[in-house]
Amino acid sequence: MTQLAPVDQARLAALRDLVTSGITRDLDWRRSRLSALRAMVLEHEEALTEAVREDVGKPHLEVRLTELSFVVQEIDLLLANLARWTAPRRVGLPVTHLPGSAHVQLQPKGVVLVIGPWNYPVQLLLTPLAGVLAAGNTAVVKPSDLTPRVAALLAELLPRYLGADTVEVVVGGVPETTALLQERFDHIFFTGSPRVGRIVMRAAAEHLTPVTLELGGKSPTFVDGTVDPDLAARRIVWGKFTNAGQTCVAPDYVLVTRDARDALLEALAGAVEDFFGADPSRSDDLGRIVNADHHRRLVELVESSGGHVVLGGDHDVDDRHYLAPTVVVDVPLDAPLMSDEIFGPVLPVIGVSDAAEAVGIINGRERPLALYVFSEDRATRELFETRTISGGLAHGAPLIHLAVPGLPFGGVGESGMGRYLGRASIEELSHHRSVLNKPLAPDTLAAVYPPYPAWKRSAVRALMAPLRRGRQAREVPASVLTGVGLVTRLLRGRP
Structure with a gap:
């Protein structure tokens, strides 16, 4: 097992040296590491599935669908597009800069620290890691201490498949994480709560380290009378109670027209009965709460909700921290249940008069990671698109926007900063360097060298004239051509 406790400076230096050596710039190196990560997941599918099931309590099929297959599909997407997404991007030059050329070059940042959460301990650690490798970086990864079986397994497998010169795995709890955050990294990728996200960001500020914070928040769902209630309910129940509601983009509460x-x-x-039976505690398809502390927190939220439980509510801490799919109505907006992200199988349903009232409630709170709208009315959909701000917005279905190639995933404000998945991962975890190539001859910059006689002032005024008139930069007006003519005469020795 690979472990840094306290952090081994020599190993961190070795990870950074590999990047500065230039080896990781090679696309074949990146492909080989991504392919190795893919092989690791597939060759140890059973062991990873069982570790997640034991640590988190989610069904086997859920692990394969929402964790392992998600990682493999992300790696396949990166492999298929690696050359195109990492290629230099040419940038056009203004006339005044010709001759010459310019482009944007994506460079590896260096050593990236990836801190993973417990709710999706494989997906939310390995998917960012895939982006780290695709961008040509090395990594230190920190699995959650609340999933010790997954952490131990990844600490064994990752260095074996990727190489100790590519990835370092740190296991442990708060002391180990605190020690890591005292080190200088070239980027930090954190998935977790806003409270811990602030701690990470404060630590990163000491070294001016850029961060990607994938946090959470209360993702609202709106439903009106234009949709089939049975179809909407099935999708909401699936999205809410997957992983027992322990999903950062799960519908947190529902605003429904009266x-x-x-x-x-x-x-x-x-829908709950169709999915989990008359007694959900007997269902093999319903996950469990991760530990007794979280179970107790959720039970207390329900009991202090100030609303009425109309579905579920029963619980048994001795049955692997079981909490039934629960629906609570008439919850005051200032109740504890409506203050912080629930992160469990409890769904408040609140009546509103119309979409405008729902938008007002949403805008009166922190910006959510996701927003779901169930309405067949075009004007209502446009209202949510134009009047709300959220990390993501999905009409008619929760969760699945994460699995759309080409859609970046990330939060805004309290729900996070930065984007990843697919191309967004490579761009997020690369340094975008601007490169300009300007030949020494002919020396067109002679027009701006001092001294500044009257003819040079005239040339500058000619160049500035279209800007004062508000012309678009893509136009080449006669005044600019006149300025170029003056420069040309200068170079020929006839000012």
Whole structure:
């Protein structure tokens, strides 16, 4: 098992030296590491699945769908597009800079620290790691201490498949994480709560280290009477109770128009029974709460909600921290249940008069990581698109926007900063260097060297004239051509 406790400076230096040596710039190196990570997941599918099931309590099929296959698909996407997404991007030059050329070069940043959470301990550690490798970086990864089986397994497998010169795995809890954050990294990628995100950002500020913070928040769902309540309910139940609600983009609460409220509540109860049976505690397809502390927190939130439990509510801490899929209505907006992210199988349903009231409630809170809208009315959809700000917005389905190639994932404000997945991972974890190539001859810059006689002042005024008139930069007006003519005469010795 690979471990830094305290942090081994020599190993950190070795990780950084590999990047500065230029080896990781080679696309074949990146492909080989991504392929090795892919092989690791597939060759140890059973062991990884069982470790997640033991640590988190989610069903086997959920692990394969939401953790392992997600990672493999992300790696395949990166491999298929690596050359195109990392290629230099040419930038056009203004007339005044010709002759010459310019481009943007994506460079590896160096050593990236990846701190993973416990709710998706494989996906949310290895998917960012895939982006780290695709961008040509090396990594220190820190699995959650709340998933000790997954952490131990990854600490064994990652250095074996990727090489100790590419990745370092740190296991442990708060002391180890604190020690890591005291070191200088070239980027920090953190997934977790806003509270810990602030700690990470403060530590990063000491070294001016850029950060990607994938946090969470109360992701709202809006439903009105224009949709089929049974179809909407099935999708909401699936999105909310996957991984027992322990998903950062799970629907956190529902705002439903009052004309659709009763039908939706009836449909939610029907969907829960269809998915998990009359007694969800006996279902093999319903996950469990990760530990007793989180279980107790959720039970207390329900008991202090100030609302009415219309579905579920039963719980058993001795049954692997079981908490039934629970729906609570008439919850005051200032209740504890509506203050922080629930992160569990508890769904408040709140009646609103219309979409405008729902938008007002959403805008009165911190910006969420996701926002879900169930409405067939075009004007209503446009209202949410134009009047709200969230990390992501999905019409008609929760969760699945994460699995769309080409859609970056990330939060805004309290729900995070930065983007990743697919091309966004490479761009987020690369340094974008601007490169200009300007030949020494002919020396077109002679027009701006001192001294500044009258003819040079005239040339500058000619160049500035279209800017004062508000012309677009892509236009080449006669005044600019006149200025170029003056420069040309200068170079020929006839000012």
